[in-house]
Amino acid sequence: MSNFVIVDSKLHTNLKVNTSRSAELGDNVMYTMTYPMEFRDIQSCYPIFFTKDPDSGQFYPAALLGFEEGDNLFLDKDSWQATYIPMMIRRQPFLIGFQPDPSQGKDATKPVVSIDMDNPRVVAQGNDESGETLFDEAGNPSEFLQQTIGRLESIHRGLEHNKGFIAALLEHELLESFTLEITLNDGSHNKLMGFYTIAEEKLQTLSGDTLAKFNTQGYLQSIYMAMASFSRIRAMIDKKNALLG
Amino acid sequence: MNQTIQKIVIVGGGTAGWLSAGIIAAEHRIEPQNGSDGFQLILVESPDIPTIGVGEGTWPSMRSTLQKMGISETEFFRECSASFKQGTLFNGWRTGGNDSYSHPFTAPHGYTEVNLAPHWQSARQQIDFADAVSPQSVLFANRQAPKQISTPEYAFNVNYGYHLDAGKFAELLRKHCVEKLGVTHIKANVTAVNSADNGDIASIGTDSHGDIAGDLFIDCSGQKAMLLGDHFGVPVVSKNSVLFNNTALAAQISYSDSNDPIESCTLSTAQSAGWIWDIGLPTRRGIGHVYSSDHNSEEHASEELLRYIATTVSEQAAASASMRKVQFSPGHRAKFWHKNCVAIGMSAGFIEPLEASALVLVELSAAMIAEQLPANRGVMDLVAKRFNDKFLYRWERIIEFLKLHYILSQRTDSPYWRDNREGSSIPDNLRDQIALWQHQSPWHRDTNSADEMFPSASFQYILYGMDFETAPSATRRSSDQAALSRAKTLFQENANKRAQLQTSLPTNRDLINKIHSFGFQKI
Numbered sequence: 001m002s003n004f005v006i007v008d009s010k011l012h013t014n015l016k017v018n019t020s021r022s023a024e025l026g027d028n029v030m031y032t033m034t035y036p037m038e039f040r041d042i043q044s045c046y047p048i049f050f051t052k053d054p055d056s057g058q059f060y061p062a063a064l065l066g067f068e069e070g071d072n073l074f075l076d077k078d079s080w081q082a083t084y085i086p087m088m089i090r091r092q093p094f095l096i097g098f099q100p101d102p103s104q105g106k107d108a109t110k111p112v113v114s115i116d117m118d119n120p121r122v123v124a125q126g127n128d129e130s131g132e133t134l135f136d137e138a139g140n141p142s143e144f145l146q147q148t149i150g151r152l153e154s155i156h157r158g159l160e161h162n163k164g165f166i167a168a169l170l171e172h173e174l175l176e177s178f179t180l181e182i183t184l185n186d187g188s189h190n191k192l193m194g195f196y197t198i199a200e201e202k203l204q205t206l207s208g209d210t211l212a213k214f215n216t217q218g219y220l221q222s223i224y225m226a227m228a229s230f231s232r233i234r235a236m237i238d239k240k241n242a243l244l245g
Numbered sequence: 246m247n248q249t250i251q252k253i254v255i256v257g258g259g260t261a262g263w264l265s266a267g268i269i270a271a272e273h274r275i276e277p278q279n280g281s282d283g284f285q286l287i288l289v290e291s292p293d294i295p296t297i298g299v300g301e302g303t304w305p306s307m308r309s310t311l312q313k314m315g316i317s318e319t320e321f322f323r324e325c326s327a328s329f330k331q332g333t334l335f336n337g338w339r340t341g342g343n344d345s346y347s348h349p350f351t352a353p354h355g356y357t358e359v360n361l362a363p364h365w366q367s368a369r370q371q372i373d374f375a376d377a378v379s380p381q382s383v384l385f386a387n388r389q390a391p392k393q394i395s396t397p398e399y400a401f402n403v404n405y406g407y408h409l410d411a412g413k414f415a416e417l418l419r420k421h422c423v424e425k426l427g428v429t430h431i432k433a434n435v436t437a438v439n440s441a442d443n444g445d446i447a448s449i450g451t452d453s454h455g456d457i458a459g460d461l462f463i464d465c466s467g468q469k470a471m472l473l474g475d476h477f478g479v480p481v482v483s484k485n486s487v488l489f490n491n492t493a494l495a496a497q498i499s500y501s502d503s504n505d506p507i508e509s510c511t512l513s514t515a516q517s518a519g520w521i522w523d524i525g526l527p528t529r530r531g532i533g534h535v536y537s538s539d540h541n542s543e544e545h546a547s548e549e550l551l552r553y554i555a556t557t558v559s560e561q562a563a564a565s566a567s568m569r570k571v572q573f574s575p576g577h578r579a580k581f582w583h584k585n586c587v588a589i590g591m592s593a594g595f596i597e598p599l600e601a602s603a604l605v606l607v608e609l610s611a612a613m614i615a616e617q618l619p620a621n622r623g624v625m626d627l628v629a630k631r632f633n634d635k636f637l638y639r640w641e642r643i644i645e646f647l648k649l650h651y652i653l654s655q656r657t658d659s660p661y662w663r664d665n666r667e668g669s670s671i672p673d674n675l676r677d678q679i680a681l682w683q684h685q686s687p688w689h690r691d692t693n694s695a696d697e698m699f700p701s702a703s704f705q706y707i708l709y710g711m712d713f714e715t716a717p718s719a720t721r722r723s724s725d726q727a728a729l730s731r732a733k734t735l736f737q738e739n740a741n742k743r744a745q746l747q748t749s750l751p752t753n754r755d756l757i758n759k760i761h762s763f764g765f766q767k768i
Contacts, residue, residue, distance in 0.1 A: 052766065053395070054393065054394070054395050055394070057394035057759070057764075170767070173768075175768060176768065177768055194395075196768065
């Protein structure tokens with residue numbers, strides 16, 4: 001269970017966050033949410049698919065990291081073997097929320113950063129283990145916290161952008177369900193279900209007007225990046241086979 | 246005689262009228278810009294006659310009916326106060342005590358390959374038939390939904406139909422028919438029926454829109470059957486000697502708390518001379534008592550209904566309940582299609598809603614008209630004969646299937662239950678079937694199933710839910726050993742599936758709340 005509290009310079013002076021990569025710290029995930037602004041980096045390492053949030057049924061783009069629950073092929077003991085680590089992984093253990101900020105106007109809001117105190121990355125106060133501090137001795141946000149806020153804000157914008165992107169894909173019936181069946185060298189079969197991908201045949205029938213609109217909105221580039229990212233599956237299968245020895 | 250059939254006039258705008266309009270208009274393209282040249286569908290609805298709110302339960306067939314019409318399931322749930330129905334739970338039908346059994350919509354597991362009924366017999370003391378062969382009875386006992394929010398619209402984990410608010414449903418269909426399917430809606434009272442030389446209906450006269458001519462008239466005017474009954478005089482064949490119930494007291498009851506669970510099946514609780522339906526919508530429960538006025542007084546029937554409400558909802562709900570009385574004569578028209586007029590809905594017939602057969606008959610009737618729409622007047626009588634044969638057969642099967650619920654009862658506490666088992670009240674065909682079922686269980690190769698209303702699986706659920714005994718086969722068959730081992734596997738698979746669904750499916754209310762917040766995806 002999570003236990004989110006608002007980050008506070010008085011309460012969290014001595015708190016540290018462990019930023020190394022390992023299964024114990026929660027990095028052993030099969031896929032993670034992503035968003036179009038990140039697609040360029042994601043597609044250079046991972047296949048991009050679409051899946052549904054089980055709580056709402058709403059679609060979101062996801063970077064595939066493994067072929068089964070709890071299996072992240074990019075995690076090698078204590079390091080992440082890829083040139084880019086998805087933002088939703090790097091944001092841990094923080095979340096961003098927004099509170100009304102009447103001092104800046106009627107509808108203005110200000111970002112509020114929360115931290116999950118039960119996340120294994122949070123190093124107990126007074127513990128000497130290494131990690132990043134959130135505040136300097138004067139109580140000002142550390143460089144780490146400032147970077148974190150920057151990441152959280154871009155994630156927030158990304159998730160907002162996702163809504164429009166997904167709505168456009170659905171409106172034009174550009175998503176289709178697919179099942180990935182993989183046979184590994186040891187003869188075992190892996191079947192990935194519940195994922196969706198760009199319906200390429202449908203994409204080819206879009207009118208010039210729609211394509212122009214998608215181009216202006218930035219969706220066209222995202223669509224093609226998602227399609228191109230498909231070829232990353234091959235590298236993942238090789239990785240998996242290599243692990244099997 | 247070679248007049249092309251291209252102008253259909255529907256008289257009556259309840260669920261029967263609008264559902265028929267939607268089904269036919271979804272199949273035949275209406276092109277309003279062609280004026281009187283193309284296919285036209287006109288629905289004439291009286292602005293003065295309120296629709297009767299019956300038929301709040303549907304069969305699973307309604308999913309494909311809505312989908313074909315192009316209605317989004319999310320919109321349907323939001324607009325019609327709809328809920329999921331996975332079958333019926335019958336209480337007190339066997340003995341009048343605490344007995345109960347389920348009739349789920351899902352057929353027994355592996356139904357296409359092995360008949361599990363004989364294999365269940367040896368375990369009948371340990372597990373109910375429905376629980377042994379289907380995961381669904383336990384799911385609806387837990388008030389769980391048949392799917393998840395991430396399941397696409399109209400798809401499912403276990404088969405389902407709906408409970409709905411009939412008034413709101415008619416309104417959604419009206420909007421969809423007029424705005425999306427090109428149906429012409431005329432609000433007027435029918436004042437005359439004008440005949441052609443050949444005895445057909447040439448047009449109907451109205452108070453505000455003059456005469457409305459048509460090639461085919463569909464009578465959806467309810468019990469009074471304005472065209473088929475009043476005008477053509479096609480009589481009702483009474484079935485009161487088979488099915489005794491002819492009166493209903495209906496109430497709408499609010500939940501005590503807006504988070505109270507919503508049942509995901511229809512509850513049917515047997516009474517001294519009838520039974521009480523209990524249909525859970527997200528906003529309210531529709532609870533009513535349908536009984537035989539020959540066996541029960543209105544006063545006593547109303548007492549039984551109030552007692553049910555007091556026990557299952559609250560004393561307070563019972564105290565403030567207001568009841569509406571509906572009388573009907575159980576039966577159907579001697580024929581449904583006469584000359585250029587066909588009746589759909591209560592104009593065709595009406596019986597107690599024990600297996601929610603009202604709306605499915607509308608769906609089947611309209612679908613057959615849509616599919617077999619006669620090309621011209623010359624061949625209409627041939628299509629009419631087909632239609633009449635098919636629907637007379639279907640009515641007979643429905644009546645027999647409902648009757649089966651009563652004659653399997655062991656209740657002796659009132660003349661009603663004893664009279665129901667009187668030989669003279671049992672149709673011959675049903676009596677023959679029961680004689681046969683004492684030696685072999687119903688199976689899907691028993692009949693030419695295309696026109697069957699109820700699959701053999703439904704007969705199995707009722708028979709074995711009601712403790713009916715089918716004797717074990719006297720001889721051994723060559724396939725016994727293989728079937729036995731396959732049956733064991735199927736029972737185990739069903740148990741596994743049930744356990745998995747029990748943990749993964751949300752409650753009925755949770756899922757309905759999510760549909761209102763997020764909606765279903767189309768894929």
